Amino acid sequence: MSRPHPPALTIAELQTLLRRKEVSPREILESLRARIESVEPKIDAYLSIDFEAALKEAEKANVDLPLGGVPIAVKDIINVAGQACTCGSKILGNYRSPYDATVIEKLRAAGAIPFGKTNMDEFAMGSSTENSSFKITRNPWDLSRVPGGSSGGSAAAVAADAAIAGLGTDTGGSIRQPASLCGIVGVKPSYGRVSRFGLTAFASSLDQVGPLTKTVRDAAMIMNAMAGHDRHDSTSLPDPVPDYTKDLGRDLKGIKLGVPKEYRAEGIDPQVSSAVNAAIKQLESLGAEIVHLSLPHTDHGIAVYYFLATAEASANLARFDGVRYGHRAKDPKDLLDHYGRTREEGFGAEVKRRIILGTYVLSSGYYDAYYIRAQKVRELIRADFVKAFEKVDAIISPTSPVPAFKLGERTADPLAMYLADIFTATGNLAGICGISVPCGLAKVNDSQLPIGLQILGKSLDEARIFQIAHAYEQSTDWHNQRPKI
Amino acid sequence: MATKTDLDVGYVAKLARLNLSDEETQLFQKQLADVLQYAEKLREIDVSHVEAAAHAVPMFNVFREDEPCDWLTAEEALSNAPHRAKQLFVVTKVVE
Numbered sequence: 001m002s003r004p005h006p007p008a009l010t011i012a013e014l015q016t017l018l019r020r021k022e023v024s025p026r027e028i029l030e031s032l033r034a035r036i037e038s039v040e041p042k043i044d045a046y047l048s049i050d051f052e053a054a055l056k057e058a059e060k061a062n063v064d065l066p067l068g069g070v071p072i073a074v075k076d077i078i079n080v081a082g083q084a085c086t087c088g089s090k091i092l093g094n095y096r097s098p099y100d101a102t103v104i105e106k107l108r109a110a111g112a113i114p115f116g117k118t119n120m121d122e123f124a125m126g127s128s129t130e131n132s133s134f135k136i137t138r139n140p141w142d143l144s145r146v147p148g149g150s151s152g153g154s155a156a157a158v159a160a161d162a163a164i165a166g167l168g169t170d171t172g173g174s175i176r177q178p179a180s181l182c183g184i185v186g187v188k189p190s191y192g193r194v195s196r197f198g199l200t201a202f203a204s205s206l207d208q209v210g211p212l213t214k215t216v217r218d219a220a221m222i223m224n225a226m227a228g229h230d231r232h233d234s235t236s237l238p239d240p241v242p243d244y245t246k247d248l249g250r251d252l253k254g255i256k257l258g259v260p261k262e263y264r265a266e267g268i269d270p271q272v273s274s275a276v277n278a279a280i281k282q283l284e285s286l287g288a289e290i291v292h293l294s295l296p297h298t299d300h301g302i303a304v305y306y307f308l309a310t311a312e313a314s315a316n317l318a319r320f321d322g323v324r325y326g327h328r329a330k331d332p333k334d335l336l337d338h339y340g341r342t343r344e345e346g347f348g349a350e351v352k353r354r355i356i357l358g359t360y361v362l363s364s365g366y367y368d369a370y371y372i373r374a375q376k377v378r379e380l381i382r383a384d385f386v387k388a389f390e391k392v393d394a395i396i397s398p399t400s401p402v403p404a405f406k407l408g409e410r411t412a413d414p415l416a417m418y419l420a421d422i423f424t425a426t427g428n429l430a431g432i433c434g435i436s437v438p439c440g441l442a443k444v445n446d447s448q449l450p451i452g453l454q455i456l457g458k459s460l461d462e463a464r465i466f467q468i469a470h471a472y473e474q475s476t477d478w479h480n481q482r483p484k485i
Numbered sequence: 486m487a488t489k490t491d492l493d494v495g496y497v498a499k500l501a502r503l504n505l506s507d508e509e510t511q512l513f514q515k516q517l518a519d520v521l522q523y524a525e526k527l528r529e530i531d532v533s534h535v536e537a538a539a540h541a542v543p544m545f546n547v548f549r550e551d552e553p554c555d556w557l558t559a560e561e562a563l564s565n566a567p568h569r570a571k572q573l574f575v576v577t578k579v580v581e
Contacts, residue, residue, distance in 0.1 A: 098561040192542050205540050234547040235540070303524035314501060321502075323576055325565035338577040340504035352503060353513050357520065359501040360492055370524075375537035377530055382541055414516050415523055431541025459542065 007035040007161040011218040018063040025058035025069030036162045044135045045157035047076050047117050048084045054115035065111030073163035076117035079198040088122040088132040091327045091346025101198020102230045103209050110225035118153030122348045124202045126150050127420035131350045140483040142447040145404040148178030154212045155182040166212040171203050173424025175210045176436040180399035180452025183438045186212045187219045190459040191431035192237035195230030203312040206428040216470040220244035247467035253287040258392035262298035268401045275440030275451040276398045295384040301426040307361050307374035314358030382430040389458040397423050399436040399452035433457045437469045438478035
């Protein structure tokens with residue numbers, strides 16, 4: 001038998017090898033470093049890597065801990081003490097985190113080693129990672145295409161075996177959509193399930209940190225370490241955290257899966273439709289019962305999302321004023337000049353566009369017409385899901401209406417980019433949990449492009465969507481497909 | 486709901502303390518008009534009976550004990566300051 005190549009393995013596989021002492025945490029990091037050096041020139045997934053610090057941690061790693069000795073790639077919007085945290089923005093180009101985010105603290109306590117920071121759309125605003133101020137990340141399946149976004153760096157790294165697992169953040173689909181486009185697993189936890197402390201805020205009522213992994217089991221293992229209440233985050237939920245791996249392997253008899261008619265909308269790529277239809281049949285053959293239902297306000301999700309997310313962003317990003325950290329404009333003539341130029345020089349186009357839209361919907365005279373109305377429609381979207389979950393255990397849809405699109409294809413048309421989130425954003429608005437698992441490969445010209453299946457579950461019902469996703473995954477071969485890179 | 490012509494990007498940019506070039510102002514004016522046009526469909530929905538939801542998971546009055554604990558030192562808090570003097574952030578002059 002050939003020696004295992006650690007970067008290609010899952011957390012669960014590495015854990016077995018580590019505990020049998022067939023590989024050491026140091027060897028994992030060294031082989032990961034070699035793999036990153038070989039593929040990074042092609043995919044550009046990372047913004048910064050600190051192998052020296054990671055190797056020191058590897059020396060003292062306790063492999064008996066749940067994630068002992070497992071290196072984790074971290075989206076560059078989550079603070080890791082002593083490391084850069086740019087949020088993909090020039091305005092934080094020189095910023096170094098003085099503290100660990102709670103999720104990092106918890107992952108360290110579980111033995112994981114956060115070793116590098118991954119590329120992203122600036123402040124997580126985008127669906128292609130093309131809005132990064134620093135570099136363009138490429139999809140490992142086809143280097144002329146986007147990895148999705150905004151957690152595109154973590155997704156591309158995991159897909160290319162340049163990371164064992166990664167962390168992302170999901171505000172409107174920013175974990176699930178890149179996971180779908182890169183052929184891996186991505187989880188958006190229920191709102192409040194994972195602490196946001198130390199995550200630089202984009203839209204506080206929607207943001208959640210979640211895992212990007214090669215398998216459902218790996219995602220469940222990371223969630224076991226990361227979920228739970230945090231005294232530093234008043235929106236984190238006090239509910240106890242179950243063992244998310246407990247129901248993996250349970251069959252789907254008696255499970256009811258909803259297929260909303262609204263998710264068969266026009267504009268879905270035919271290859272995505274047929275892959276998702278095949279996945280639904282597969283789930284049925286595994287014992288699940290398919291229930292056709294309606295989520296009537298789905299069509300308004302993107303409009304509501306862009307009003308609420310930009311409104312919250314315009315307030316959250318007011319902190320970037322060049323006073324306590326980040327870029328400051330040179331020689332301002334007065335305070336308004338200081339603010340105006342600092343932010344002009346520091347922010348990229350998409351962030352500026354969203355600050356303008358968010359400020360507008362919150363401004364006097366428009367607040368009720370846009371912001372309050374959007375909040376009310378958000379409540380209707382949430383009520384749609386509450387009603388649906390009275391009848392079914394989970395809801396099935398495509399994750400993204402299309403496979404990976406070409407670099408540059410949508411950058412000139414913000415609205416087209418926004419519509420990439422059409423199946424995912426309603427999940428954030430409703431605060432429920434969701435997972436994307438690979439369910440097919442589309443053939444486009446000479447490329448094979450991954451397709452993702454989204455499974456949405458009710459708030460705090462992560463264990464259920466892990467059970468369903470795992471049963472589907474293990475009955476197909478899609479999760480074993482890797483890009484040739 | 487307001488019509489798309491109501492958005493004055495130049496004015497809103499001032500409210501947001503964000504300077505924009507003329508090109509950006511014109512480009513955003515057009516692009517955001519498209520987004521607002523798309524969002525017009527929110528007007529079709531009857532929301533008269535609905536209460537606004539700021540959060541999907543309503544939580545109110547979240548309190549905890551106010552216990553002192555170790556936190557950033559002054560040096561750590563100042564470690565990213567663009568301009569500092571001793572233990573202080575230096576800011577642009579506010580009063581004339």
